Amino acid sequence: MPKNFLHIINTYADFKRTPRMTWAQLTQAYPMLEGTTEPTEGKTTVTASVHCECTIAIHMSQKLWGQERPGPKFVEIGISKHSCWLCEKYLEFLMQSSGFDKLRLVVTGYQGKIHSGWMAPPNGPINALCSMACLIRGELDEISENVEREIRSDSFPRDSSGDDEEPKMGAKSENIWDI
Numbered sequence: 673m674p675k676n677f678l679h680i681i682n683t684y685a686d687f688k689r690t691p692r693m694t695w696a697q698l699t700q701a702y703p704m705l706e707g708t709t710e711p712t713e714g715k716t717t718v719t720a721s722v723h724c725e726c727t728i729a730i731h732m733s734q735k736l737w738g739q740e741r742p743g744p745k746f747v748e749i750g751i752s753k754h755s756c757w758l759c760e761k762y763l764e765f766l767m768q769s770s771g772f773d774k775l776r777l778v779v780t781g782y783q784g785k786i787h788s789g790w791m792a793p794p795n796g797p798i799n800a801l802c803s804m805a806c807l808i809r810g811e812l813d814e815i816s817e818n819v820e821r822e823i824r825s826d827s828f829p830r831d832s833s834g835d836d837e838e839p840k841m842g843a844k845s846e847n848i849w850d851i
């Protein structure tokens with residue numbers, strides 16, 4: 673996997689045939705990156721693994737599968753750490769998947785970060801996997817849209833009285849990347 677996550681964004685841009693972006697453009701759209709240096713080139717090895725809460729969730733759902741279930745089944749997953757953002761979303765999608773919709777998974781808490789090497793359980797439902805792919809695509813689209821908007825707003829000088837019209841970077845400016 674590339675050390676510089678800009679390469680991941682630009683590989684996706686190539687796939688969509690949209691313009692690539694530079695680190696400066698990304699920084700301009702995401703001011704929280706200001707003062708940080710662009711990650712170095714080269715590759716890094718990432719060990720992909722299924723986080724334990726997802727493994728337990730799939731195991732429990734398979735165990736409860738076929739049992740008489742008059743109402744929702746609450747399954748508390750007791751792990752020592754708070755779950756990452758990808759696990760949070762995966763568990764949400766899992767509970768929306770057919771056959772798993774009676775399952776109510778409860779974890780210790782969420783810490784909201786994205787960890788490299790996150791992997792979906794290979795034996796989970798296909799629609800939860802598709803929902804994860806859609807979610808990540810949507811996040812990448814949002815990054816490129818924010819950068820494009822910022823580039824456009826630079827090409828057309830703003831009205832001096834238009835200070836209130838600063839585009840808001842919204843919720844996605846949260847520092848959730850941990851790669």
Ligand SMILES: [Zn+2]
Nearest residue numbers: 723755756759
């Ligand atoms: Zn996780």
